[in-house]
Amino acid sequence: MLRVEFERHLNSVLKPENFKDYAPNGLQVEGKDNIQRVVTGVTACQALIDAAIDYQADAIVVHHGYFWKNEDPRVVGMKYRRLSSLIKQDINLFGYHLPLDAHPVLGNNAGMADAIGLSDRVGLQTGASIEQSIGIVGELGVALSAEDFGLLVEKAVGRNILFEQGHDRPIKRVALCTGGAQGYIEQAVDAQADVFITGEVSEQTIHIAREMGIHFIAAGHHATERFGAQSIARLLTSEWGLDAVFIDIDSPA
Incomplete structure (x- = not known):
């Protein structure tokens, strides 16, 4: 599936235009044009990115993505390492915050x-x-x-x-x-x-x-916000015919 088609389908389902959110919803980091293998998760932490690389994923879909309001805009340190990993592997990152709550x-x-x-x-x-x-x-x-x-x-x-x-x-x-x-x-x-x-x-x-x-x-x-990413993985597999898997990077918080 083409990346533009993938995002259009997700937006039609989750309707981000209905929400005034704290971060951009939809495509946050652009990767390869075609998407077949997808990892979903709660948060786009380094461990999830590394797991997606091991899975040879073309895209990651998360609830907690990047570029939150009032965060430091500089691409340094942890943010650099995360973005660098995505860009070097040509992996798309999609984030849906309030739309995936509601x-x-x-x-x-x-x-x-x-x-x-x-x-x-x-x-x-x-x-x-x-x-x-x-x-x-x-x-x-x-x-x-x-x-x-x-x-x-x-x-x-x-x-x-x-x-x-x-x-x-x-x-x-x-x-x-x-x-x-x-x-x-x-x-x-x-x-x-x-x-x-x-x-x-x-x-x-x-x-x-x-x-x-x-x-x-x-x-x-x-723990209470794993449900949405799990549901997205099932949707991508059962209805869109993609190879999608939810990967849980646990957090006690």
């Missing part, structure tokens, strides 16, 4: 919601459609105790979680926003959720959960 089927939030079995989904942001909301609110099929729900989330992300219990009621209505979205906890309260799941925690988040009576779970930024 997609209602392929996105990180949708994948997390699938993994814990949420139905009747709506957007977390007031007035936003589920296609453009960065978070999701949904319902469990049956109410669960805090202990059972914690085990469900740990199974979904494959790691231990931080669980601050804010009340003693069963859990039925769930709000989630993967990654570093702990600041959305009050929106989860407004949505009348019993629990809010995200990736990271700040010191004040715990106090908000306790005082506003909502359970809070920090399940890992990386």
Whole structure:
């Protein structure tokens, strides 16, 4: 598949034009014209690039790419080494940040919601459609105790979680926003959720959960944002006929 066609297809699926983002979405580093072998991952770190080189990939598709707002624009040090590796091997780099959080089927939030079995989904942001909301609110099929729900989330992300219990009621209505979205906890309260799941925690988040009576779970930024890159790899393989694989470069954060 030609690179221009590959990007056009990805953009038509993920619709980056709908988002005001913190980094450019789409092609970030240009490589070879034709793409057949693709690696997807969470973050375009050096380890993922090295794995893509070993895989003889023509392109990498990630959630966390490069050229973030307010970063140092100089191509030196770590940035030079990463870019140099891509350019020397003629590998294309595509990054999709908020579009890969929000997609209602392929996105990180949708994948997390699938993994814990949420139905009747709506957007977390007031007035936003589920296609453009960065978070999701949904319902469990049956109410669960805090202990059972914690085990469900740990199974979904494959790691231990931080669980601050804010009340003693069963859990039925769930709000989630993967990654570093702990600041959305009050929106989860407004949505009348019993629990809010995200990736990271700040010191004040715990106090908000306790005082506003909502359970809070920090399940890992990386762990909660593997879903989108995994979904993209499956899409590229099953529907586009490309040789695509998700490679997980784990992070405890």
